[in-house]
Amino acid sequence: xxxxxxxxxxxxxxxxxxxxxxxxxxxxxxxxxxxxxxxxxxxxxxxxxxxxxxxxxxxxxxxxxxxxxxxxxxxxxxxxxxxxxxxxxxxxxxxxxxxxxxxxxxxxxxxxxxxxxxxxxxxxxxxxxxxxxxxxxxxxxxxxxxxxxxxxxxxxxxxxxxxxxxxxxxxxxxxxxxxxxxxxxxxxxxxxxxxxxxxxxxxxxxxxxxxxxxxxxxxxxxxx
Amino acid sequence: xxxxxxxxxxxxxxxxxxxxxxxxxxxxxxxxxxxxxxxxxxxxxxxxxxxxxxxxxxxxxxxxxxxxxxxxxxxxxxxxxxxxxxxxxxxxxxxxxxxxxxxxxxxxxxxxxxxxxxxxxxxxxxxxxxxxxxxxxxxxxxxxxxxxxxxxxxxxxxxxxxxxxxxxxxxxxxxxxxxxxxxxxxxxxxxxxxxxxxxxxxxxx
Numbered sequence: 001x002x003x004x005x006x007x008x009x010x011x012x013x014x015x016x017x018x019x020x021x022x023x024x025x026x027x028x029x030x031x032x033x034x035x036x037x038x039x040x041x042x043x044x045x046x047x048x049x050x051x052x053x054x055x056x057x058x059x060x061x062x063x064x065x066x067x068x069x070x071x072x073x074x075x076x077x078x079x080x081x082x083x084x085x086x087x088x089x090x091x092x093x094x095x096x097x098x099x100x101x102x103x104x105x106x107x108x109x110x111x112x113x114x115x116x117x118x119x120x121x122x123x124x125x126x127x128x129x130x131x132x133x134x135x136x137x138x139x140x141x142x143x144x145x146x147x148x149x150x151x152x153x154x155x156x157x158x159x160x161x162x163x164x165x166x167x168x169x170x171x172x173x174x175x176x177x178x179x180x181x182x183x184x185x186x187x188x189x190x191x192x193x194x195x196x197x198x199x200x201x202x203x204x205x206x207x208x209x210x211x212x213x214x215x216x217x218x219x220x221x222x223x224x
Numbered sequence: 225x226x227x228x229x230x231x232x233x234x235x236x237x238x239x240x241x242x243x244x245x246x247x248x249x250x251x252x253x254x255x256x257x258x259x260x261x262x263x264x265x266x267x268x269x270x271x272x273x274x275x276x277x278x279x280x281x282x283x284x285x286x287x288x289x290x291x292x293x294x295x296x297x298x299x300x301x302x303x304x305x306x307x308x309x310x311x312x313x314x315x316x317x318x319x320x321x322x323x324x325x326x327x328x329x330x331x332x333x334x335x336x337x338x339x340x341x342x343x344x345x346x347x348x349x350x351x352x353x354x355x356x357x358x359x360x361x362x363x364x365x366x367x368x369x370x371x372x373x374x375x376x377x378x379x380x381x382x383x384x385x386x387x388x389x390x391x392x393x394x395x396x397x398x399x400x401x402x403x404x405x406x407x408x409x410x411x412x413x414x415x416x417x418x419x420x421x422x423x424x425x426x427x428x429x
Contacts (some may be wrong), residue, residue: 008335008386009363013356016371019349021417024273029244031273033348035265036251043259048390052337059234068338068353070243077250080236086253089347091238096256101342112267116276119343121317122390130400155388157335159362171318171391188225191389193320198363198382207368209381215389 001143002158003151004060009159009202012212029059033069037076042107042115045083048122049181053153054079126173128218136167138194139224140216146178147219153181156220160212163201164224168213169193176217190218230347240370277346280311281394282415284321284344285426286408289399299323306344306422314393316343322385323396324422329376331369332393333361333383339387341394343418362386372423384422395422403429 007013025031041051054075058066068076080086090097102105132138142162146152157176173193179187195213198205239246252261252262284306302319306312319341322330334340335358340348340353351357360368365382369375376382385393397419403411406429418424 007335007355007359010332010355010359013354013359014422016351016354016360016368018351018372018418018423021278021349023349024347027244029247031269032251032265033243033247034272035268036247036254036260039260039264044424055337060235062234067243071244073243073247073250074232074234074239077236077239077246078234080250080254085259086257088235088238090253090257091235091249094240094252096253098257100257106259107264109267111262112264112271115314116268116271119312119314119315119317123318154423155336157333157386157388166253168319169390171320174318174389177389178354187319191391193385193391195383196298202363206364207378207382210365210383211361211381212384212386214386217389219261 002062002154003056005056006144006158020205030069033073037072039107040076040080040085042087043102043105045085045102046079047180048120049153049175049177050183051075051079052177053181053199054082056153122175123172124175124186126188126190128173128189130170130192131218132167132170132192132221132223134167134170137164137224138167138192138221139164139195140196141220141222148178148184149182152178156216157214158200160196160214160216163196165194165196165200167192168195171215174217176219178217178219181183192216192218192221194221243364262378272342272347276313277414278344278417278420279412279418280346281341281344281417282412283408284309284311284394284418285396285415286398286411288321289403289411290408295323295396302394311317311343313343315339316341319344319394320391321394321396322383324398326398327380329380329382329394329422330393331361331365331382332387333358333384333394334387335359335362336388339390339392341392344392344394345420349417369423372418374424395420397422397424397426400426400428 198210
């Protein structure tokens with residue numbers, strides 16, 4: 001079983017509502033939420049996978065009712081407490097109990113452009129050799145969950161579980177989120193783009209030739 | 225370490241329930257502790273409000289339409305090509321550009337969260353992050369396209385790219401007819417954000 005965030009293929013959602021390109025944010029606090037989250041991330045207390053998992057660990061009730069940036073800001077509060085950067089008492093009071101010993105890690109305004117431009121590549125050297133090549137048939141793991149950590153983070157969506165598909169790209173070796181989200185090491189391994197026929201994953205595909213392509217790590221796959 | 229909390233003991237529930245106040249409270253505490261600099265927040269916001277947006281992607285597309293050698297290099301290995309144009313950065317570290325043709329229409333989604341090529345398109349639009357798009361794009365892309373007023377010919381297959389890793393996808397839309405004499409700058413104005421996500425087509429001249 002996966003968590004509430006894994007909604008690909010779900011029935012019952014309404015229309016997608018397009019919006020003009022000039023709309024960047026829908027409330028004054030949205031850009032603030034984005035910026036507080038990015039600036040806090042640069043303290044180095046967690047990695048991208050840890051932060052994704054924190055959002056996914058919101059209760060299904062909260063995940064469903066929170067707007068996008070509410071999820072960000074709520075998961076951020078949880079992460080700051082979990083990593084000891086803030087105390088629950090400080091959150092409850094809305095006031096700091098004193099300066100942090102991590103203040104030297106603070107992202108300075110002058111450093112922002114450089115940090116955003118530098119990014120955070122996920123490719124790493126790996127001693128796990130690719131066992132599949134473009135054109136190979138592969139089967140996706142039948143259980144869409146983290147095999148190391150119960151209820152842990154994974155990037156294997158439920159709709160793809162058990163499906164048989166074709167490797168269309170090898171992306172090189174990438175950090176494995178299932179491990180990295182739990183601070184168990186980056187465990188890099190080969191990452192592939194795998195094409196699944198819509199007719200193999202949906203009972204009522206819209207078109208016989210349509211496909212869904214996902215990026216899947218080698219340990220998510222087996223030879224059928 | 226993130227872990228499961230029961231409903232009442234998530235630390236975030238200690239913050240005010242109004243999200244605007246919740247952000248304000250966090251910003252205040254973090255600033256008092258010396259963990260964030262409000263001027264850095266302004267800088268981040270300015271970057272994504274004013275500096276980085278779909279014009280970057282449109283520049284890449286217009287150039288690909290105009291220069292076959294550039295297009296071939298872009299489709300073969302986008303990262304060095306984009307880095308040379310200055311479009312490398314956070315949430316665009318590993319780029320793949322996929323080309324729409326008469327046979328294939330590409331669309332991009334992130335069913336698990338909201339992965340999106342920030343250096344080329346800026347921050348994602350609200351609909352891209354919506355439950356409806358994340359849920360429906362993989363199962364019924366043609367009905368989703370209809371929400372955008374797009375109907376594809378029957379002979380065009382849809383390929384939906386679900387961004388489940390740190391690879392980010394950009395759609396290279398088809399060049400509209402009647403644009404033969406147009407230069408790169410003029411072509412850029414036809415490249416919409418939605419066309420580079422695969423939820424729209426490039427505009428007619």
